[in-house]
Each structure stands twice: as C-alpha cells, then as structure tokens.
Amino acid sequence: MMVAVASGKGGVGKTTVAVNLARTAAMPVQLLDCDVEEPNAHLFLPGTPAGEETVYVRVPVVDASRCDGCGECGRFCEYHAIVALGNTPLIFPEMCHGCGGCARVCPRQAIQETDRRIGIIRKTQAGDILLVQGCLDVGVAMAPPLIRAVKARITGDRPVVLDAPPGTACPVVATLRGADYAVLVTEPTPFGLHDLTLVMDTARELGVPFGVVVNRMGIGDDRVQAFCRPRGIPILLELPEDRRIADVCSTGGLLVEALPEYRERFQSLIIALRLASAH
Amino acid sequence: MSGRIAFTTSGNGLDAPLDSRFGRAPKFLVYDLDRETFEVLDNQPNLNAAQGAGIQSAELVARLGAKALVTGHCGPKAFRVLQRAGVRIFCTDAATVAEALQRYRAGVLTELQMADVDGHWQ
Numbered sequence: 001m002m003v004a005v006a007s008g009k010g011g012v013g014k015t016t017v018a019v020n021l022a023r024t025a026a027m028p029v030q031l032l033d034c035d036v037e038e039p040n041a042h043l044f045l046p047g048t049p050a051g052e053e054t055v056y057v058r059v060p061v062v063d064a065s066r067c068d069g070c071g072e073c074g075r076f077c078e079y080h081a082i083v084a085l086g087n088t089p090l091i092f093p094e095m096c097h098g099c100g101g102c103a104r105v106c107p108r109q110a111i112q113e114t115d116r117r118i119g120i121i122r123k124t125q126a127g128d129i130l131l132v133q134g135c136l137d138v139g140v141a142m143a144p145p146l147i148r149a150v151k152a153r154i155t156g157d158r159p160v161v162l163d164a165p166p167g168t169a170c171p172v173v174a175t176l177r178g179a180d181y182a183v184l185v186t187e188p189t190p191f192g193l194h195d196l197t198l199v200m201d202t203a204r205e206l207g208v209p210f211g212v213v214v215n216r217m218g219i220g221d222d223r224v225q226a227f228c229r230p231r232g233i234p235i236l237l238e239l240p241e242d243r244r245i246a247d248v249c250s251t252g253g254l255l256v257e258a259l260p261e262y263r264e265r266f267q268s269l270i271i272a273l274r275l276a277s278a279h
Numbered sequence: 280m281s282g283r284i285a286f287t288t289s290g291n292g293l294d295a296p297l298d299s300r301f302g303r304a305p306k307f308l309v310y311d312l313d314r315e316t317f318e319v320l321d322n323q324p325n326l327n328a329a330q331g332a333g334i335q336s337a338e339l340v341a342r343l344g345a346k347a348l349v350t351g352h353c354g355p356k357a358f359r360v361l362q363r364a365g366v367r368i369f370c371t372d373a374a375t376v377a378e379a380l381q382r383y384r385a386g387v388l389t390e391l392q393m394a395d396v397d398g399h400w401q
Contacts, residue, residue, distance in 0.1 A: 080334040085341050085364045092356055095331055141330065170329075 001277050002160040004179040008195025010166030012185045013215040016249060018163035019044040020256045022129050024266040028158045029129055034175040035165040036119060036134035036146045043252045047126030055149045056115035057098030057142065064088045066110035073102035073111060098145055119146045121153065144174040168202045176203060180277055182210040183236060188220035193227055211236040211276060237269045280312045284383060285345035286376045291319050293377040299351025302333030308376050309343050333357030341366055349379045355394040370395060
C-alpha cells in the first residue's frame with residue numbers, strides 16, 4: 001500500500017504525521033521524503049546511511065552541422081526549453097524537464113542528450129524504516145523529475161509512506177500520482193480548511209481517495225469537521241494543540257515514542273487506513 | 280523610419296501605459312512605422328505561465344515580425360531569444376506607449392546590450 005501524506009497549507013504537521021505513522025507500522029516500511037525542496041524527515045529518524053546517488057535529467061544538445069532549423073523541436077517543447085526561430089535552436093537547460101521529446105521529433109537526428117544534475121537521493125535505515133530522501137540542488141527549479149526518481153526507488157515489497165510537499169502544484173501532483181490513499185493534514189482554521197479543499201480537488205482529479213487528519217485541535221473551531229461530515233469525508237485522526245507535542249518535535253523526537261498516549265491514536269490511524277484501502 | 284516596433288502595455292491604444300514588464304506584459308502593441316497603424320495582441324497565456332514567460336513572449340514578439348522592442352526591463356532568457364531573432368531591445372521609463380514611440384523616433388533610447396534584470400530562477 002502506498003499512502004501519501006499531503007496538505008494544502010504548509011506547516012500543519014505533514015512530516016509529523018508521516019514519520020509517526022511510519023514508526024507505528026512496526027514492520028519494514030519505506031518512507032519517501034518527496035518534499036525535495038526542503039526535506040526534513042531525517043531530523044526525526046536518525047539511522048545508518050544506506051546509500052546516496054546523484055539524479056540527472058537528460059537535456060538536449062544540438063549538433064549545428066545536422067540542424068536545418070526546421071523548428072520541430074521548439075514546437076514540441078511544452079516548457080519552451082528549446083526555442084527555434086529559423087536557425088539553430090537556443091537551449092535553456094534549466095527549463096528542461098528531460099522528456100526527450102525534442103530528440104525524438106527531430107527529423108535530422110541533430111539532437112543528442114546530456115546529463116544535467118538536479119539533486120541527490122539519500123537513503124537512511126532507521127530501525128524498520130528505510131527513509132529515501134530527495135534533495136534538490138540549490139538554484140534548481142525542477143522538483144517533479146527528482147520526486148519521480150525518489151518514487152522509482154520504491155521496492156514494492158513493503159508499505160510506502162510518501163511525505164508530500166505543501167500546496168497543490170506540480171510537485172504535489174508528482175507525489176500523489178499513483179498513491180493508493182492520501183492522508184490530508186490540516187488545522188481547524190479558515191486558512192486550513194480553504195487549502196484543504198484545494199488539495200481535496202487535486203486528489204479527486206488524480207483519482208486518489210482521501211481522509212483527513214486535523215492537527216492542533218483547539219486553536220480554531222470545528223469548521224473542518226462541519227465541512228467533512230455531511231460530505232462523507234472521513235476524519236482519520238485528531239491531534240490536540242498540546243505544548244508537549246511541540247517540545248518533542250522541536251528536539252527531533254517522535255510522539256509515539258515520547259508520549260505513549262499518542263501511540264494508540266496512530267495505531268487507530270493505521271487501522272483506519274487499512275479499512276479505507278480495503279474498499 | 281520603417282518596420283514594426285513592439286511595445287509592452289496594459290491597454291489598447293497609444294495613450295495606454297507602457298508596461299515595465301516584458302515577459303509578463305498583459306499586451307503587446309505593435310506599431311507599423313510604414314503605415315502609421317498599430318495592432319494590439321493579448322499576451323494572457325504568457326502572463327499566466329508558471330515559468331518561461333520571458334522566452335515565450337520573446338518568441339511571440341519575434342514571430343510578429345518586430346524589428347525592435349521597447350519595454351521597461353528585459354531578463355536574461357528573453358534577451359537571448361530576442362538577440363538570436365535579431366530583435367533590438369530598448370528600455371525606457373516612458374509613461375505611455377505614445378511617449379515611448381516618440382522617444383524611439385527621436386533616437387534618444389539606448390539599445391540594451393545585455394539583460395538589465397536577473398532571471399527568476401538562476
């Protein structure tokens with residue numbers, strides 16, 4: 001089973017839920033940190049390094065002696081990473097998503113591809129959890145190819161938890177695509193509910209069923225529950241606003257280890273996820 | 280003077296403001312110096328592009344057959360495309376398209392030799 005932990009709004013507790021969920025599973029799991037612009041799951045999961053690799057996208061290089069300036073490459077490229085104006089194309093490697101389409105459509109085989117580094121993948125074994133983290137290079141604005149590379153490391157023999165980036169843009173889509181279920185974390189505030197509805201739309205569009213975790217109960221009102229209940233959207237878990245949770249998180253601890261009463265709550269979250277995925 | 284000159288604008292006529300942005304300019308006014316006429320083109324798709332607005336706007340201006348562009352600022356990617364397409368770039372703080380056109384005709388605008396603002400990504 002592949003469960004993605006996502007949220008519209010940032011800072012609502014995605015990573016907190018993801019790392020505690022992974023730890024509570026009490027069996028070998030893969031935790032994929034797909035927030036490649038600011039991966040942070042490792043802060044909660046010290047372990048042994050289990051490998052590091054560099055990730056590249058394939059970007060085009062034009063052989064000017066073969067190019068006749070037909071412009072097919074530029075017409076194909078959705079991202080305008082290759083621009084042909086009747087002469088040898090200009091290439092903007094930083095815009096290229098590495099799809100390889102320009103090389104395929106070139107009728108004169110004038111386009112070769114070369115590697116452009118976008119980041120690294122770092123693996124850590126932390127008890128039963130194999131943490132796989134993408135880390136985008138500074139200055140690179142191309143998260144989805146790295147997220148896809150992280151997801152390509154899924155071994156398929158154990159449950160997977162995906163820690164998604166915040167928001168609803170391309171990196172979130174790249175993370176949610178193909179997940180069996182999405183745990184959408186929010187807080188009980190107008191902002192929290194607003195962004196929750198956005199990420200619900202994203203999950204629906206991708207055909208990923210979802211349920212909601214409301215974090216920091218008590219800081220706002222019951223508008224999230226009032227929204228979800230009549231629509232049949234399951235509330236999977238509620239976590240209170242609790243100073244001790246903040247203390248544990250700020251020192252890189254896990255709630256399910258430091259505060260035993262939360263272990264049961266995460267165990268019921270796992271049961272809820274098993275039931276949801278059985279449908 | 281002859282040829283077609285592109286201006287960035289938010290309006291529909293010569294009295295409209297000159298928009299200081301190039302890639303995300305709402306519209307382009309293309310003035311034909313031979314016929315003394317102009318047309319206005321919507322740049323809405325590029326205005327809303329997530330990335331690559333400068334590149335796409337530069338392609339559009341080149342395809343419109345403009346020999347020069349008068350705008351507020353021009354970033355590095357748009358500059359490369361315009362330069363390759365042979366479109367000369369002039370930056371000005373003129374308030375309106377008419378004023379920018381008058382300055383262009385008077386020959387008081389300085390041609391941009393390199394991008395005058397940074398790209399958004401690197």
